[in-house]
Amino acid sequence: MLQSDLFTKTEKQAPGGEESKNAILLQRAGFVAKEMAGVYTFLPLGYLVLKRIENIIREEMLKLGALEIFMPSLTSETSWQKTKREKMDILFHLEGRDKARLVLNPTHEEVITPLMKKYISSYKDLPFSAFQFQNKFRNEPRAKSGLLRGREFIMKDLYSFHQNENGLEEFYEKAKQSYFNIFARVGLKEQTVLTFASGGAFSKYSHEFQVINEAGEDKIHLCKKCGIAINNEIIAEQKVCPECGSSILEVKKAVEVGNIFKLRKKFSESFDLRFKTAQGNDKLVEMGCYGIGLSRLMGVVVEEYSDAKGLVWPKTIAPFRAHLLCLGGEKVKVVANKLYHNLLYKNQEVLYDTREVSSGEKFAEADLIGLPYRFVLSEKTLEKDSVEIKERQSQQIKLIKINDLPKFLFEN
Amino acid sequence: MLQSDLFTKTEKQAPGGEESKNAILLQRAGFVAKEMAGVYTFLPLGYLVLKRIENIIREEMLKLGALEIFMPSLTSETSWQKTKREKMDILFHLEGRDKARLVLNPTHEEVITPLMKKYISSYKDLPFSAFQFQNKFRNEPRAKSGLLRGREFIMKDLYSFHQNENGLEEFYEKAKQSYFNIFARVGLKEQTVLTFASGGAFSKYSHEFQVINEAGEDKIHLCKKCGIAINNEIIAEQKVCPECGSSILEVKKAVEVGNIFKLRKKFSESFDLRFKTAQGNDKLVEMGCYGIGLSRLMGVVVEEYSDAKGLVWPKTIAPFRAHLLCLGGEKVKVVANKLYHNLLYKNQEVLYDTREVSSGEKFAEADLIGLPYRFVLSEKTLEKDSVEIKERQSQQIKLIKINDLPKFLFEN
Numbered sequence A, B: 001m002l003q004s005d006l007f008t009k010t011e012k013q014a015p016g017g018e019e020s021k022n023a024i025l026l027q028r029a030g031f032v033a034k035e036m037a038g039v040y041t042f043l044p045l046g047y048l049v050l051k052r053i054e055n056i057i058r059e060e061m062l063k064l065g066a067l068e069i070f071m072p073s074l075t076s077e078t079s080w081q082k083t084k085r086e087k088m089d090i091l092f093h094l095e096g097r098d099k100a101r102l103v104l105n106p107t108h109e110e111v112i113t114p115l116m117k118k119y120i121s122s123y124k125d126l127p128f129s130a131f132q133f134q135n136k137f138r139n140e141p142r143a144k145s146g147l148l149r150g151r152e153f154i155m156k157d158l159y160s161f162h163q164n165e166n167g168l169e170e171f172y173e174k175a176k177q178s179y180f181n182i183f184a185r186v187g188l189k190e191q192t193v194l195t196f197a198s199g200g201a202f203s204k205y206s207h208e209f210q211v212i213n214e215a216g217e218d219k220i221h222l223c224k225k226c227g228i229a230i231n232n233e234i235i236a237e238q239k240v241c242p243e244c245g246s247s248i249l250e251v252k253k254a255v256e257v258g259n260i261f262k263l264r265k266k267f268s269e270s271f272d273l274r275f276k277t278a279q280g281n282d283k284l285v286e287m288g289c290y291g292i293g294l295s296r297l298m299g300v301v302v303e304e305y306s307d308a309k310g311l312v313w314p315k316t317i318a319p320f321r322a323h324l325l326c327l328g329g330e331k332v333k334v335v336a337n338k339l340y341h342n343l344l345y346k347n348q349e350v351l352y353d354t355r356e357v358s359s360g361e362k363f364a365e366a367d368l369i370g371l372p373y374r375f376v377l378s379e380k381t382l383e384k385d386s387v388e389i390k391e392r393q394s395q396q397i398k399l400i401k402i403n404d405l406p407k408f409l410f411e412n
Helices: A021-028 A044-063 A077-082 A109-116 A165-185 A266-271 A294-305 A330-345 A359-369 A379-383 A402-411 B021-028 B044-063 B077-082 B109-116 B165-185 B266-271 B294-305 B330-345 B359-369 B379-383 B402-411
Strands: A032-036 A039-042 A074-076 A092-095 A101-104 A128-137 A152-162 A192-198 A205-212 A218-223 A229-231 A249-264 A274-276 A282-284 A286-293 A322-326 A351-353 A373-377 A386-391 A397-401 B032-036 B039-042 B074-076 B092-095 B101-104 B128-137 B152-162 B192-198 B205-212 B218-223 B229-231 B249-264 B274-276 B282-284 B286-293 B322-326 B351-353 B373-377 B386-391 B397-401
Touching: A021 A032, A021 A294, A032 B074, A032 B109, A039 A044, A044 A128, A044 A152, A044 A165, A044 A294, A074 A077, A074 B032, A077 A101, A077 A109, A092 B092, A109 A152, A109 A266, A109 A286, A109 B032, A152 A165, A152 A294, A165 A192, A165 A205, A165 A249, A165 A286, A192 A218, A192 A249, A205 A218, A205 A229, A229 A249, A249 A266, A249 A294, A266 A286, A286 A294, A322 A330, A322 A359, A330 A373, A330 A379, A330 A402, A351 A359, A373 A379, A373 A402, A379 A386, A386 A402, A397 A402, B021 B032, B021 B294, B039 B044, B044 B128, B044 B152, B044 B165, B044 B294, B074 B077, B077 B101, B077 B109, B109 B152, B109 B266, B109 B286, B152 B165, B152 B294, B165 B192, B165 B205, B165 B249, B165 B286, B192 B218, B192 B249, B205 B218, B205 B229, B229 B249, B249 B266, B249 B294, B266 B286, B286 B294, B322 B330, B322 B359, B330 B373, B330 B379, B330 B402, B351 B359, B373 B379, B373 B402, B379 B386, B386 B402, B397 B402
Parallel strands: A192 A229, A322 A351, A322 A373, B192 B229, B322 B351, B322 B373
Antiparallel strands: A032 A039, A074 A101, A092 A101, A128 A152, A152 A286, A192 A205, A205 A249, A218 A229, A218 A249, A249 A286, A274 A282, A373 A386, A386 A397, B032 B039, B074 B101, B092 B101, B128 B152, B152 B286, B192 B205, B205 B249, B218 B229, B218 B249, B249 B286, B274 B282, B373 B386, B386 B397
């Protein structure tokens, strides 16, 4: 797209009232705008990143065989009373018509479990799983970490339903692998650590996916030997690595980017979600739930990769693969326009900067926006029928023939 | 997809507590499930319809040059005080931390107008437009019309920003054409009537797109001569057709599926959204807003097309183009499976029913789900190397060679 078509502008100064790196940079680069603490608008570039993350997650969910649905944000408080969670302090409560007490859902067990009573009656109806991308609401006491801790945020939540613990266990392991795939695909393969956390009343553990980062609000104990970790919340009971038994653990700050949980019968019991076995017995359904915060994931990528000059996007979730800068007069513009349209025609959309501002400003903005490649076309490069290519995090500049650029983008 | 992979089931009986045709049929066919009055979950088939509608609308918005964004549902009540709309009776109010008074947005002028103060300062920043697909919340006094009147519902809202009235006018006309395109593409070309409605304090009229239907809660006065209409709310001031002057008007019930509105300076004044003209003068930005309720549109399509047997989907928004029924033993199944995979390979996904239920039940469910084409493969059709084809609303059945089916789907 033409950069001049973006209504957003980049800002040289950090916005007031923000402490976190992700919120400052994403606002300076025009990816998000703050509505209030923990509540952001996603602007065109930020929305594109969000959609790329969403598509990666959707592909992995569909590979798992899960079906996509869309549940509402509003629920009756009575559903939350049934699970004894109506007093959770992060719940937003509100009143509907006729004094109806409502809740804005921070998670959807209270919606999906009673819903499935309609569709589950026999063992033949199991197993299956369903997921959604949906806004969640949490009345957080503090929300100073930008996209890392939202009061309103976009989440993918997946719920699975099984006949027995074995079925749940099998799906849970597949979901765990999906989660590793997702974090790898968004660029956080090396940084994401499987972390044992509290399993609640029904399971020994749940698993979190934690990205080790100083901006994190979680504390984890990393096993130096096998690379998994223990959440600080269970370190009193779990003093050694549950994988290898090692007691050499290192305390790290981390951000939880995903959480998978064997709910077992916790919610099916609350809502009496049962099925008839092949033998004709009544049994409670075994459930699992699996969450990823999309906007938080976006914030973590910023915390991990950005540098003093600005954002740095992994290729898989960058709003565009490359930033094409046109520096120079009419002659350069004609060639740059032709190149831009040639790339569009080949389905390789780039962000194209034709604005009448100084080269220095263009370079600084390209660094701030942080697309993986910067292409510069100037009178100097034109003399050699070439474009100058630079990767965002590299100092190295190389020339490539204009005609070879589409091929370069295909291959990189 | 395999019908057996759907966790939903169709129901022979209407769900309790529903009065409206769309809610009854969509629930019986497993497209939606009711959470509470005016609040629904979209199940896999319903979600697919919603996504098809969303994609049609998105294409038309992008053709207009609008950029996609995503705004939050939570806003501070103070923004609503600035526009003097904080007392609107359909607003949901809630309390955040530190007694902060919040609102769940039923529309987003109160978010986008102050947001744009950051990006609009000069005439060079104008015009532009931005849209989103987002959940809206309205604390409706009654919500008995299924998807036609939601307390929580998905909407596309578009906002445009201009230097002057002419610019607004020009964009407004293009948006109007986009809206006609959208309604035509979702299958409501003949039924949608441009309707003059109240323009508020700043404009003479706004325009609604009304679908004439007995389920509608609006009353419009249809001009027999030129086919446009007047909303009952302005008939006292506007007694003749504003297009042709005719006074032969017919009263009809209708459902508003879209609304476009020249806001003019109403909101830019509330938030002091100004720009410098080329001459250096300060001026308020001219704005327009343009809304379509996606879930309502889905409900209207059901009201318009369904019959005694069930849903009837237009090809453009059907969850699948066709329903493939396999009737018969192993021999038929082998051929049907091969056909199904051949169609998948050719990117023509159908809903494939291989379940062990009676033919009668399969036919009844196919009618209830309402996909545009029903393909039947049985021992009888197999003798002729053929598939039986029936359109949902036709009684006519014809045979087509199995090998010609992909071509048929391409061409129909």
